[in-house]
Amino acid sequence: MKILMVSSEAVPWAKTGGLADMVSALSIKLANLGHDVRIVIPRYYSIDRGALKQLPGAMGTPMGAGIEEWSAVYTTVMPETGKKKETGSSPSGQARLPVNVYFIDHEAYFGRDGIYGSSTETDFLDNPRRFMFFCRAVFQLCRKINWFPDVIHAHDWPAAVAPVYLKFAERVPGSAGGFEKTVSVLTIHNLGYQGIYNKNNFDYAGLGWDAFYKAGFEDWSMLNMLKAGLYSADKLNTVSPNYAEETKIQEHGFRLDGVLRYRSADYSGILNGIDSDVWNPASDKNIPETYSAKNMAGKAKAKEALQKEFGLPRDAGLPVIGMVTRLTDQKGVGELFGPTYGSAWAICREMNLQMVLLGSGEHWCESEIMNLTSHLSNFRAKIGYNEKTSHLIEAGSDFFLMPSRYEPCGLNQMYSLVYGTLPITRRTGGLVDTVENFDENTGSGTGFMFDYLSPSSIYDTVGWAVSTWYNRSKDIENMRKRAMALDFSWERSALKYVELYKQTQKAKGIIQ
Numbered sequence: 299m300k301i302l303m304v305s306s307e308a309v310p311w312a313k314t315g316g317l318a319d320m321v322s323a324l325s326i327k328l329a330n331l332g333h334d335v336r337i338v339i340p341r342y343y344s345i346d347r348g349a350l351k352q353l354p355g356a357m358g359t360p361m362g363a364g365i366e367e368w369s370a371v372y373t374t375v376m377p378e379t380g381k382k383k384e385t386g387s388s389p390s391g392q393a394r395l396p397v398n399v400y401f402i403d404h405e406a407y408f409g410r411d412g413i414y415g416s417s418t419e420t421d422f423l424d425n426p427r428r429f430m431f432f433c434r435a436v437f438q439l440c441r442k443i444n445w446f447p448d449v450i451h452a453h454d455w456p457a458a459v460a461p462v463y464l465k466f467a468e469r470v471p472g473s474a475g476g477f478e479k480t481v482s483v484l485t486i487h488n489l490g491y492q493g494i495y496n497k498n499n500f501d502y503a504g505l506g507w508d509a510f511y512k513a514g515f516e517d518w519s520m521l522n523m524l525k526a527g528l529y530s531a532d533k534l535n536t537v538s539p540n541y542a543e544e545t546k547i548q549e550h551g552f553r554l555d556g557v558l559r560y561r562s563a564d565y566s567g568i569l570n571g572i573d574s575d576v577w578n579p580a581s582d583k584n585i586p587e588t589y590s591a592k593n594m595a596g597k598a599k600a601k602e603a604l605q606k607e608f609g610l611p612r613d614a615g616l617p618v619i620g621m622v623t624r625l626t627d628q629k630g631v632g633e634l635f636g637p638t639y640g641s642a643w644a645i646c647r648e649m650n651l652q653m654v655l656l657g658s659g660e661h662w663c664e665s666e667i668m669n670l671t672s673h674l675s676n677f678r679a680k681i682g683y684n685e686k687t688s689h690l691i692e693a694g695s696d697f698f699l700m701p702s703r704y705e706p707c708g709l710n711q712m713y714s715l716v717y718g719t720l721p722i723t724r725r726t727g728g729l730v731d732t733v734e735n736f737d738e739n740t741g742s743g744t745g746f747m748f749d750y751l752s753p754s755s756i757y758d759t760v761g762w763a764v765s766t767w768y769n770r771s772k773d774i775e776n777m778r779k780r781a782m783a784l785d786f787s788w789e790r791s792a793l794k795y796v797e798l799y800k801q802t803q804k805a806k807g808i809i810q
């Protein structure tokens with residue numbers, strides 16, 4: 299199959315969260331299964347053009363109000379793809395298909411710092427135009443390279459209008475042609491971000507005002523880009539089965555639960571995988587010594603190194619609670635670090651443990667965390683983004699705290715499980731599909747979970763984990779073994795996406 303991933307993020311070029319990991323990992327796995335997968339993202343200012351190849355000629359994209367946008371297109375091949383495979387389970391010498399990546403280079407829209415915003419302008423005012431243009435340019439790109447995909451797979455609100463263009467501008471009589479047999483899939487990674495803007499921006503879409511209603515853009519007189527995608531894409535999915543169910547009810551639907559119920563026959567959940575070349579304690583180059591369930595010496599070394607890196611006393615007997623997170627409300631950081639009511643202070647003051655955090659995000663939270671570190675001797679934090687340190691936290695901690703308010707899938711809890719670091723999480727979203735709560739009677743489970751998000755429930759659940767650590771070490775050991783044996787590899791999920799693509803083609807009558 300020819301599959302085009304349309305996304306605003308993809309590692310290693312542009313990342314603010316798990317979306318970037320998912321898009322690249324899924325693409326690589328699909329290519330390994332023999333599909334022709336290509337990715338298109340904007341060429342942000344931070345992406346070095348010198349490392350890419352420019353396609354000859356400028357590309358014109360017709361937008362509304364008679365505007366034609368001119369851009370350049372750059373391309374490269376995803377690292378580690380398109381090479382002969384030397385090791386591993388498949389027959390040696392077998393070529394892996396390349397994943398070609400295309401970058402839409404529009405200086406006025408993307409030649410600036412930040413993907414969606416900057417420190418002074420958290421959400422760029424022209425975001426609706428930037429990403430509508432991007433979604434339209436995708437079709438011009440296909441014409442330019444004379445490659446027409448079987449499936450357009452769009453991710454989140456910045457790409458959500460691509461399926462709309464397919465349905466209302468490209469797969470219609472009288473269009474420029476080429477996309478008659480193309481189907482679309484839209485994946486929701488985070489329903490909390492929808493791309494809602496003033497409807498004055500809609501002229502620029504060039505779809506005509508009847509499409510404002512017909513394609514589902516209209517949202518209480520505003521323009522909602524994700525909602526239009528949810529109305530118009532041929533199939534929808536999200537990144538865990540449980541989140542797919544949750545989003546159909548009001549509490550988790552961010553006002554779009556009605557749309558998702560309406561489309562429920564076309565809406566499913568597929569759990570993300572993790573990239574086991576990158577996140578694997580048995581081969582991880584970012585930790586002092588690799589380890590496995592059979593030989594845990596490396597985990598003890600990682601704990602020592604973690605305590606050293608964060609300036610904490612080296613002590614194997616103290617439980618270390620780790621966190622790697624975006625500091626936003628979604629992650630439950632209000633309940634943990636909110637001035638006066640957050641429970642991190644009491645957790646660190648009253649329990650015999652150490653706590654380390656790596657994260658960046660909302661300013662109030664960053665400063666509150668730094669404030670706590672100056673008053674607590676057992677809490678240490680680094681504000682910023684650092685891949686290497688995130689590996690050390692996953693490996694060197696005993697528990698991983700993730701009190702998310704909502705979590706479409708969550709990658710960090712899966713990383714921690716395979717590193718034998720037991721998650722302490724809220725029972726929500728993909729956390730339900732990946733973590734099993736500890737049962738004191740049987741000793742079963744892989745983590746510690748709570749339902750209601752509040753400072754005291756976080757406090758109590760951390761307390762439960764810590765008392766289990768001190769009083770029932772055998773149970774902890776067994777939970778670790780169980781966690782490390784879990785399989786979150788991408789292969790299984792990639793096959794489910796292939797199945798979803800085929801179902802979509804069948805539903806549109808393109809294949810039998």
Ligand code: ADP
Binds near residue numbers: 316317656682707
């Ligand atoms: P989300 O995408 O909602 O932030 P996920 O758990 O799906 O949540 O993915 C988060 C990804 O971002 C993980 O790969 C995690 O390791 C990484 N990450 C988040 N914050 C940091 C940070 N400060 N430093 C390094 N990696 C981080």
Ligand code: GLC
Binds near residue numbers: 320707709
């Ligand atoms: C989003 C979600 C996260 C998910 C990631 C990748 O960022 O917040 O839960 O794991 O997308 O799909």
